[in-house]
Amino acid sequence: MKVIVSGIVDLSTIDYPKKCSAVIFLHGCNMRCPYCHNLNHILGHKKEMTVEELFNNIDFFFADAIVISGGEPTLQKDAVIEIAKYAKEKGFPVKIDTNGTRPEVIEELVKNNLIDYVAIDVKCKFDKYKEFVKCKEDGEEIKKKILKIIDLCKKNNVFVECRTTFVPMVMDKEDIEEIAKTVKDCDLYAIQQFEPKDAYDEEFKKLPMPKEDELKELGKIAKKYVDRVVIRTINGVFEI
Ligand SMILES: C[S@@+](CC[C@H](N)C(=O)[O-])C[C@H]1O[C@@H](n2cnc3c(N)ncnc32)[C@H](O)[C@@H]1O
Numbered sequence: 001m002k003v004i005v006s007g008i009v010d011l012s013t014i015d016y017p018k019k020c021s022a023v024i025f026l027h028g029c030n031m032r033c034p035y036c037h038n039l040n041h042i043l044g045h046k047k048e049m050t051v052e053e054l055f056n057n058i059d060f061f062f063a064d065a066i067v068i069s070g071g072e073p074t075l076q077k078d079a080v081i082e083i084a085k086y087a088k089e090k091g092f093p094v095k096i097d098t099n100g101t102r103p104e105v106i107e108e109l110v111k112n113n114l115i116d117y118v119a120i121d122v123k124c125k126f127d128k129y130k131e132f133v134k135c136k137e138d139g140e141e142i143k144k145k146i147l148k149i150i151d152l153c154k155k156n157n158v159f160v161e162c163r164t165t166f167v168p169m170v171m172d173k174e175d176i177e178e179i180a181k182t183v184k185d186c187d188l189y190a191i192q193q194f195e196p197k198d199a200y201d202e203e204f205k206k207l208p209m210p211k212e213d214e215l216k217e218l219g220k221i222a223k224k225y226v227d228r229v230v231i232r233t234i235n236g237v238f239e240i
């Protein structure tokens with residue numbers, strides 16, 4: 001089988017907490033998040049290869065873990081499973097970044113011991129979802145799917161992070177409060193600093209980057225509900 005890849009990063013120190021990872025960006029996405037800094041690249045680049053060819057393209061000199069990201073990697077179910085199997089056979093821990101819309105793919109990974117870390121993006125308050133990210137599911141469906149993934153991971157001892165990229169002017173503390181209440185059972189909730197430079201929607205390139213202090217205040221709100229909260233900024237990761 002062939003994997004449709006948009007890019008590979010041989011070494012990242014930020015994509016897998018506390019590890020140096022190689023990141024595989026799979027092509028395609030079922031959302032159109034206006035703030036997304038990857039989507040233009042993902043949609044514009046496409047290369048088909050086998051999993052073996054993919055791994056031969058990665059320089060493993062420093063990396064000690066694999067991150068499967070994108071785009072939305074779960075859209076390529078068989079590819080994700082094969083990549084995870086290949087990585088596990090080579091002894092690498094595997095993390096997947098997902099928007100949460102394909103719990104069945106995460107279930108297959110979890111049930112077959114092919115995944116160590118699941119990071120689920122929770123985009124905004126659930127009643128704003130459809131309009132904000134242009135997905136086909138409504139907010140309630142998305143919420144059920146996200147909760148199913150959290151439950152699966154918790155029951156099978158797979159680390160599960162939820163995270164929100166905070167975009168000023170279009171989100172506020174109510175978004176964070178509702179999300180944190182909903183995902184309270186996850187192992188970690190991260191609030192990420194929006195970087196406007198490469199946003200998919202031109203209008204979002206004009207929005208400001210949220211200040212660290214603002215994110216810390218939001219982190220305190222989230223902390224009322226979730227045991228472990230961090231904020232991720234261009235200056236690093238801060239525990240709340
Ligand atoms: C590009 S997504 C790919 C994985 C998956 N589709 C998802 O949405 O989680 C990976 C991460 O990048 C974050 N991200 C996207 N655009 C960003 C931006 N402009 N600034 C900061 N983080 C951003 C997302 O919120 C997500 O946590």
Ligand code: SF4
Nearest residue numbers: 029031033036071099
């Ligand atoms: S942030 Fe993730 S879900 Fe949203 S458009 Fe980008 S790749 Fe797709």
